Amino acid sequence: MNIVGITACIAGIAHTYIAKEKLVTAAKELGHSIKIETQGTIGVEDQLTPADVAAADVVIIAADIGVMNLERFVGKRKVEVPISVVMKSPKALIQKVEAKLAEG
Amino acid sequence: MKFRKHMMTGISYMIPIIVAGGLCMALARILGVVMGLTPEQIVAIGSDEGSFLWMINRIGGLAMTLVVPVLSGFIAYSIADRPGIGPGLVLGLVANEVKTGFLGGLVAAFLVGYFILFLKKHMKVPKSMQGLVPILFIPFISTLVVSMAMFLILGKPIAWVMETFTGMLVNMQNGGAKFGLGALIGGMLGFDLGGPMGKTASAFCNALLAEGIYGPSAAKIVSGMTPAIGIAVAVLVGGKKRWSIAERETAKTALPLGFCFITEGVIPFAAADPIRVIVSTMIGSAVAGGLTQVWGVECMVPHGGIFVVPIMTNPFGFLAALTIGSLITFVLFFILKFRKKAESGVSDVEDSTELDSLDLNF
Known part of the structure; x- marks a missing residue:
């Protein structure tokens, strides 16, 4: 699976980046490719390019706040979860997403 | 859950302003102490117009006037996307104006945000005027209607709640509590x-x-x-x-x-x-x-x-x-929170209770 996603937390200094790490680690262990954009207080980092988005099978938004530029993902299969889900169970999340996608 | 997300978005954007403003105000007073000013002079920094300390203090004061508008603006943004920002900012100023502070800013932002969503969905205009909806009708109508509601109906009760609470705090301060x-x-x-x-x-x-x-x-x-x-x-x-x-x-x-x-x-x-x-x-x-x-x-x-x-x-x-x-x-x-081992990084066991209760919607 080719995953792209965004993480964003309230204070925008810690959880945003921890969640990114967790998703990336979990995805790699499960054999997926992944790119995550962070929207912290410092601003957007590792921005997803149109090519990233075009190549993605699924978009995972892990955020406790509203995220910016969602219009990029129009027409994409997209799932939104609270950031705590990624903190607690990144692998299970990705597996559940995969299962849902397989269902069609 | 959505309610919390909208509120947190507003707070998230508000934090840097509070920090910048608060620290400027504090810095002015600390510098005052360093420069050997008396407590009376420090209290009067704000009226010593044009002085160095006044400027620093004023930066903080100006930043503080933006706190409620930015809170409201970005709550409305979280609810209604881009069209929410402008009206939300104005509603924050209105909340300041009618002395309802944070509480008023919160209420007004939710009202204007959902009102904009409503307008986006249900406003029917001739095709030739379609382009005017986001640039003219939505900002103008939503700002005017919700602001007037704040002035005429909601302002007083919210200000009363704020005043009552403040009064209660003052009484406690003066009394034995x-x-x-x-x-x-x-x-x-x-x-x-x-x-x-x-x-x-x-x-x-x-x-x-x-x-x-x-x-x-x-x-x-x-x-x-x-x-x-x-x-x-x-x-x-x-x-x-x-x-x-x-x-x-x-x-x-x-x-x-x-x-x-x-x-x-x-x-x-x-x-x-x-x-x-x-x-x-x-x-x-x-x-x-x-x-x-x-x-x-x-x-x-x-x-x-x-x-x-x-x-x-x-x-x-x-x-x-x-x-x-x-x-x-x-x-x-x-x-x-006593525990013998770190919960993450040590074992692969994940707590998926929250995930299980979620129905992933694509």
């Missing part, structure tokens, strides 16, 4: 760790500063510092075995922030385990806040953390309250 007042302020700050309830309590303390009542400000500052210090120390003392690298890095960030009176560094811990964290921080903050009032600590500054302690009345009382409050939070959290 000093510990209770400090504990109430502390409990509110310790409860949501920089969230809306804490910000509300802070807003009241700031309002009281303007009235020349300086005690609650000390309670506010101490109780905004103890959570981060107590929790961070508990994690760092707990050591590598019990806490993951990410958690200890978070604690290392939270600790200096705590000394600067920025509570938000604890939020990652609170989000992961709200009950244990909040019980620890609320009790620590409430005791610390109460003690400052009993010991007559006063602080003329709304912000500044450890750096403004020297300009407080009874700075040693403040430090004692800070130590006791942090210790209580530390001990409570250490006991409540």
